[in-house]
Amino acid sequence: MLDEYLEPEQVAEVYQAYLFGAEAHDGQHRLSGEPYITHPIAVARILAELRVDHLSIMAAILHDVIEDTKVPKEMVEKRFGKHIAELVDGVSKLTHIHFENKAEAQAENFRKMMLAMTRDIRVILIKLADRLHNMRTLGVMRPDKRRRIARETLDIYAPIANRLGMNNVRLELEDLGFSALYPLRSKILEEGLKKARGNRKEIVGKMEETIKSRLKQEGLVGRVIGREKHLYSIYKKMRDKHLSFSEVMDVYAFRIIVDKVDACYRVLGAIHNLYTPVPGRFKDYIAIPKANGYQSLHTVLMSPYGVAIEVQIRTEDMHKVSEAGIAAHWMYKTNEGISNNAQMRARQWLHELLEMQQNAGNSIEFLEHVKVDLFPDEVYVLTPHGEIKVLPRGATAVDFAYAVHSDVGNQCVAAKIDRRLMPLRTVLLNGQTVEIVTSRGAQPNPAWLDFVTTAKARSNIRAYLKNLHMEEAVLLGMRLLHKSLAAHGLSLDNLDDDQVNAMLTEFGFESMEQMFSEIGFGNQMAMVVARVLLATEQDEVHDDQEKAQGTPLAIKGTEGTVVTYAKCCRPIPGDPILGFVTSGRGIVIHTEDCKNVAEYRNRPEKWIDVKWEKEIEGEFPIDIRMLVQNLRGVLARVAASLSEMEANIENVTIEERDGLHSTLSFTVSVKNRQHLARIMRRLRKLEIVSRIHRLKR
Template sequence: MTWTLTEADPKNYPRKFLVLLDAVRQYNDNIDHDIPLLWKAFQFAQNAHMGQFRRSGEPYFEHVYNTALILTDLSMDTITLCAALLHDVVEDTAISEEIIAEEFSPTIAFLVKGVTKIGGIKFNSEQEQQAENFRKMLLGVAEDIRVLIIKFADRLHNMRTLGSLPLVKQRRIAIETRDVYAPLAHRLGMYRLKMEMEDLALKYLEPRIFNFLEKKVSAKREELEAYINNFTGLIEKKLRENGIEAVIFGRLKHFYSIYNKMKKQNKPFEEIYDVLAIRVIVNTVAECYGSLGYIHQLFKPIPERFRDFIANAKSNGYQSVHSTVIGPGGKLIEIQIRTHEMHKKAEVGIAAHWKYKESKDNDDSLDKHIQWLRDLVDMLKSDSTNESDFMETLKIDLFKDEIFVFTPKGDLISLPKGSTALDFAFAVHTEIGLRCIGAKVNAKIVPLNTELSSGDQIEIITSANHSPSYNWLKYVRTNKARSRIRKWLQRNEFEQSVKLGEEILEKGLRRLKKADKIKEVRERYQELGYQTLDLFHQALGKGDLTLRDVVNTLLDESEKPGDSEFTVDKILRPFTRTTQGVTIQGLDNVMVQFAKCCNPIPGDDIVGFITRGRGITVHRSNCKNIPKIESEQDRLIDVTWDLKGGRTFIARLNIICEDRKNMMYDIMAVIREMNTNMLSVNFDVEGKLARGQVAIMVENVRHAGRIIAKIKKIPGILSVERM
């Protein structure tokens, strides 16, 4: 991106920037120091969004500019305003987070990244639990509360301009605003934003009701304004007579509040009497209670409608004294009495706690407000007096070990912190977990052991030909995933053992020329102590039961063959490739063959198995095939590596990767770079992924490890494992 920064000169400022600057001056007397930074962000955003237009036809810059203007109503600091102006740059242009950090500051880049991450999340469910999880997730993602405040302003302006979007999008965004953003704004005490969000949501979700209320209020506006002026005049006079200076104003309760009262009380608009709210703003807490007494002298209070939120502040920090009185003409009117400081907090909530830190003093007691996280936790810890408040006992600490991620359809799933894409797959559905070969996180293909973060959107890639491995147990966090994997592996081992046992029985008896006894043996399996035929076959396959045991127990003495006929190599047909490189109990020149089931290479722990007439087969110590032969302990033997320079061994690698151009070339380039040979390669393509096996020659485990590490660094490689 190339752009030219115009020097900060008031003569060159456009009108829009001057309007923004004037708004900031209303609460920040020291803005002059920050003007160059704010002007730079203004120009940068304007240039970055040049040529981009919203669906309404207005330039896109209007949206980010108005987002910043909304934040001036909350008295936000310059850093936040800059981030607001830039909040869509990373998402909607080619400019990266790194460029923002370089041009402005890491803090501004951090805020922009946070808003971008929240913006990529779509809430598509009307379920209450989903909404609560979504709100918790937003708090978790917003490590700096300013991220959330910017997002509120962004959402409010989007709601103000929602009419230009298709009806389906209008409804989705309005539901999200009503169920997620407005309650969260309420929970953080930001009532001004909360009320406007709710009214705008009502406008698009219940247009008939909204229009009805608008007409009713419009028809009575003059009458209501006259009533409010008369009522507030009486109060002002009474307080002035008693030496209390007060700012008093009245308003009609917002449409969404009136609508809820109509629903809750099951009454028409005309029968909802407490639609007026009067605010009395005074200087001190003592004057709050004094004003309450004088007002009660003027108008009869309704005792059960009295609430003291000064002595017992709400959990979001809200403080006021509430009292409903019977005003002139019998109207019920709610009066809220508070100090000027309480009023500011009531309007902007937690935003009032943010103060630009100018002091370098590290004394927490002198810089209380800058500790926004402490303030937030303290507020959320407090007992709420309002049962309907969102997540009354919520603290950030309560969900620090929890993340919230999304399916491609927008459904939200809660997982423990540290969960991987594989955990997510099993959380969605067991079958998806069992068949997954990769995942897309935020549209980028990643390995299954990729750790997830709150706000990620995950799509699982599956294959009907793929199945779990023991390695999966190393990188799953959830009990569900771990138990499902173990259950599948146990079932699969059982099935494989049964299949192998059937083969050992049939081929063994046929080789012994006892094929006519196969049916009889299978009918008499219970005599060997097994309850089912499958358990009998499994025992044969695992090596818990040998063919010799079967023959000796079930056949007559005259039918039993000699011991030499029971050689394991004839039944299991071990591989015949031989090589040297191991020492067997100090003996040399012994015929050795390496098991192809596990392909041991120098550096692996190994064990030997004596095969009559064929020397020794060497397995890895953890080879899954060893249990099939362990019953013959006298044929297991210790073996050690005894290598001389130049000797190489076969290592077989299982690889899962993206199916992209030149992927195979990149893999072969790594193998050539590591100065080794590739014996064979075989890949199958499944959707957007490819998986297969590569056989290479290596010197030892370290050599194989270096090659695997290099291959893993190739873009698009998801996993590499030795077979």
């Protein structure tokens, strides 16, 4: 097989790898009792069928020698060179990766596998071939181990094969995984498929001949092949679309393979004249390829026999790439144009993986992002310049903005969809033209995480917010420490390097920035840090709580997420307030008369004196409850009055008390107590309002 496409000297190198591997595995056996070397040889054969390069074949033969024998990586490198050694080592590191253990360990293993793949795509090709042979020989395993391996095959390996365009590998992995995970369901479907195959034979033959005859009349040359449905795809359609077996099998599938792209469209015209096309079921994946590089024309027709026909039309080159995907780069290297699409898209995906890895806060987050990308159901939208962007179904304008560039996403404020101004949460449809409106001062909104669908958007938003929170925490921590030191007549500027370094060592901080952020997030008390600094400045430190408090911290309304306002009492500018330091959240502001303040009084070290700045930015939510007459139009009149007073309504609930009165509860945004007082006076003037008060929970 190898001498069909490799040079004689390359075949000789592969043979040397075989001799080395056979010697290394000598005396080892598989669970089936066969010599262990039969497994790496079978893996190499799978790759040889894909016509991969000789280095990958050699690495496949040697892929278990580092892990399962006493042969070190250095010996492999000395014998076969650094390239082979790195490939073998890359695959070895993936050998014991499983996806069923605890969440963090599972996610970390997944991250390692994805990163190994980004370094050299051939690592995952060898791993996929290794998994395919293991699935073919799964019968000797214990039932619980069979199920675990089958589950991770369906969840991880088959989707990766699909993402890399390796359709044949993906289909076999899915069917083998399905039969191992659900043996009874698989057996029932297989028996049904055999029976249906016999019943369909005559109709399939007639339709195939009719299509061939029409192509001949039109002077078109092409192969017409009946497409066989696979067990797992039948099962998924039945499960996901709630179809019966007969409903799935009522659709007949054909593939027409021609020599040139223009012939694809001519064939499409010919079969549309032959059978009636089903509206809305035509897809042009030639003009707009799938994310994995797949290209074909898809159409659905109604035959005279009353059954639907799915037809795929493609060129020979497209067919080769659809079967082999990324492996077509090696399989058909004599024709550089064949695999460009799959190669380019695979590289683009790998580049995005690296970007996600850098932005992800932890392994679980990374796993979540990548799993989203492994199951794409795509929509195709256009930039104003006509460039096509491929996004998952359900993607919004924000997802599109991040697909253009992370900076565009971070600064987007609105979207023009087909020249109409639309909200950023608008879900995009096929064929729409999208233009993103940006503003230099804009930044991502945490609420976007509730509706974005792409991993790129999600990871970029989280990364930006994480950095933003860090900056806000550093600034707040700096202010809190300055305040604590000022209470003792000191300033950070007056401390020398030795004092600062002693303090950093005491708390295990690596830098001043880390110290400020820990104080800002509430993980460390500014007063405690100040005491350590003061201990280096003077012999005795007074624990006078009142003195340590010093000047109250001024709240400006611009502190960001590290200063939040308690929902129990909803403080607004003008209210007497206190600050409660909460680990991981920073400072939570309460009103002095809040019922929770009394409960927290036994933890005085957590409270800090705060006050409102004279000029406050932003608006603050408060709750108003009123008793109103139960008349038509009451809600409209109250809402109109609130609007006149420039108060935004965030929420409203209505509760009927009796036939005469109802209770209205509003959450409105106000600037300060004076603004609230004006609103209350305005509402009291309404004759329909019997009682009104500010509500504190």
